[in-house]
Amino acid sequence: MPDIPVLRPQVAPGLPQLPDGQREVAIDLEDTRLVSRSPRPASWVLQFSTGESFTVSGSGLIGRNPSAQPAEFMDQLVPLFDAGKSVSKTHLEFGQDEGRFWVSDRYSTNGSVIRPPDSEPRRCEPGRRYLVSRGTRVDIGEQFFVVS
Numbered sequence: 001m002p003d004i005p006v007l008r009p010q011v012a013p014g015l016p017q018l019p020d021g022q023r024e025v026a027i028d029l030e031d032t033r034l035v036s037r038s039p040r041p042a043s044w045v046l047q048f049s050t051g052e053s054f055t056v057s058g059s060g061l062i063g064r065n066p067s068a069q070p071a072e073f074m075d076q077l078v079p080l081f082d083a084g085k086s087v088s089k090t091h092l093e094f095g096q097d098e099g100r101f102w103v104s105d106r107y108s109t110n111g112s113v114i115r116p117p118d119s120e121p122r123r124c125e126p127g128r129r130y131l132v133s134r135g136t137r138v139d140i141g142e143q144f145f146v147v148s
Contacts, residue, residue: 044101044134046078046145054078059095062140066090086110086141095129101128101129101147102137113139 042059058075061068064087066077082086088108095102105112105124112124115137124130132138137146 005041041100042096042101043061045148047148048080048145049143050081052080056094057096059093061090061093063087063091063106063108064113080140080143082141082143084142087143088141091140092138097129097131101132101134103132104129109139110141115139 026061043055046054046056046062048054056076056078060074060076060078062078062080064082064085065079065113067090068074068077088106088110090106091108092112093104093106103112103124105126107126112122114130115121116126116131116133117135122130132147134148135146137144
């Protein structure tokens with residue numbers, strides 16, 4: 001079998017002479033492109049009427065026993081104890097849009113209500129996303145949580 005020639009790159013004028021093993025690395029680094037990274041999602045604390053508190057970021061579901069649909073991915077599942085079963089199994093979806101927190105009722109039996117500190121309560125239309133600011137109370141069934 002014939003030897004396969006190995007080509008060694010020429011050092012461009014002005015570049016320091018490096019040992020053979022490091023020369024390829026140095027040239028390769030000059031061709032590396034910068035990758036922009038999206039900012040890390042903000043964290044939110046959900047303080048529930050049950051006394052439970054969860055720190056969340058990204059996307060997720062809240063309910064008595066929340067579960068995502070087969071083709072759906074969620075970062076977090078937040079199980080909520082509700083002895084009266086007023087909270088649906090998968091009651092509410094949450095996520096972020098450009099660093100702002102939103103919620104969406106998942107067609108729950110008893111619905112969801114957003115209660116901002118400085119305006120009137122708003123009943124959530126199932127499947128629609130609502131932006132929620134810190135300090136807002138969100139009612140889910142007979143339970144609620146405050147976003148902070």
